[in-house]
Amino acid sequence: MSEPSRAAPWYIDPAAPEAAADRNLASSLAIEPVEVPPPHGLYLKREAAGLGLHRADGPRTHPLTLDLSALLAERMRGARQSPLAKACGLARPAPQHLCDATAGLGRDSVVAAWLGAEVTPIERCAPIYCLLLDAWQRAQSLSGAPSAWIQRLARPEPVDATTWLSQAVPGRFDTIYMDPMFAAARRKARPQKALAWLGELAGPDPDAAALLAAARRVAATRVVVKQHARSQPLATPSHQIQAKAVRFDVYLTGLGVSS
Ligand SMILES: C[S@@+](CC[C@H](N)C(=O)[O-])C[C@H]1O[C@@H](n2cnc3c(N)ncnc32)[C@H](O)[C@@H]1O
Known part of the structure; x- marks a missing residue:
């Protein structure tokens, strides 16, 4: 995890049944486990609803817990015609392997x-990765047969994508998608809590151009970069798909069909 992500300790109740597993995960990702909630800043803590991100100081607010089915329910309407689907070649159902x-x-x-x-x-910021992994594990273990979409979602990788892709075989993915964080505010209105906390933990992504270069070497068909509507592209794209507040820059690679 090379870029500057902010630390967030993990408050682990030693008596909780998941304490040992949580301590192992925390130490494998260099997250500091603590036995009392910290007085300041963001920290992780397990809740009945799943792993939560809490804020110790400031106004009282609910923890942030991810629920992948709920996130999908908010976004599935019109998704097939969305700029994201068009940019990633998903406007018509066709099998493909996409790296986020x-x-x-x-x-x-x-x-x-x-x-x-x-x-x-792929997610390199350790606390954000833990939230995503926890949500993925809960979605996988829902009672009854998991939905087809969750079966298509692989276990997240806790790595820096630039390093990881630089070791990948060219053509490993059809599409590589990037939505880097930029230092400039992405919108005029105050971002929702989830986005604000995400920004606080992950920090800006000044190395997005290096990620694009690594991705262009590996994607069989295209790399898609989500950008603020008015920001400069990272390089010269093959074409662009404009949405209301954001833009999708598409870099066709023409490497051929992936496995
Ligand atoms: C704007 S957020 C992405 C939001 C995401 N598209 C979503 O739907 O929730 C950017 C994220 O990318 C991660 N990131 C940026 N560069 C990365 C890299 N080179 N490797 C892995 N993760 C990276 C950051 O840590 C941050 O969590």
């Missing part, structure tokens, strides 16, 4: 999986 190189809270990953792609999510 900046998975964050998993919102774009779930839509891509629901639209029919086999999705590999």
Whole structure:
């Protein structure tokens, strides 16, 4: 996890049944486990609803817990005609393997999986990765047969995508999708809590151009970069798909069909 993500400790109740597993995961990702809630800042804590991100100071607010089915339910209406689907080649159902190189809270990953792609999510910021992994595990273990879309969503990878893709075979994915965080505010209105906390933890992504270069070497068909509508592209795209507040820059690679 090379870029500057902010630390968020994990408050683990030693008496909780998941304490040992949580401590192992925390230490494998260099997250500090603590036995009392910290006085300041953001921290992780397990809730009945799943792993939550809490704020110790500031106004009282609910923890942030991810629910992938709920995230999908908010986004599935019109998803097939959306700019994201058009940019990623998902406007018509066709099998493809998509890497979400900046998975964050998993919102774009779930839509891509629901639209029919086999999705590999990658997230390098350790606390955000833990929230995503926990949501993915809960979605996988829902009683009854898991939905087809959740079966198409692979276990997230806790790595830096630039490093990871630089070791991948060219053509490994059909599409590589990136939604980097930019230092400039992405919108005029105050961002929702989830986005504000995500930004606070992940920080800006000044290395997005390096990720694009690594992705262009590996994607069989295209790399798609989501950008603020008025921002400069990272390089010269093959074409662009404009949405209301954002833009999708599409870089066709023409490497051929992936496995
Ligand atoms: C704007 S958020 C992505 C939001 C996401 N599209 C969603 O639907 O929730 C950007 C995320 O990408 C992650 N990220 C940025 N560069 C990365 C890289 N090179 N490798 C892995 N993760 C990266 C950041 O840590 C952050 O969580």
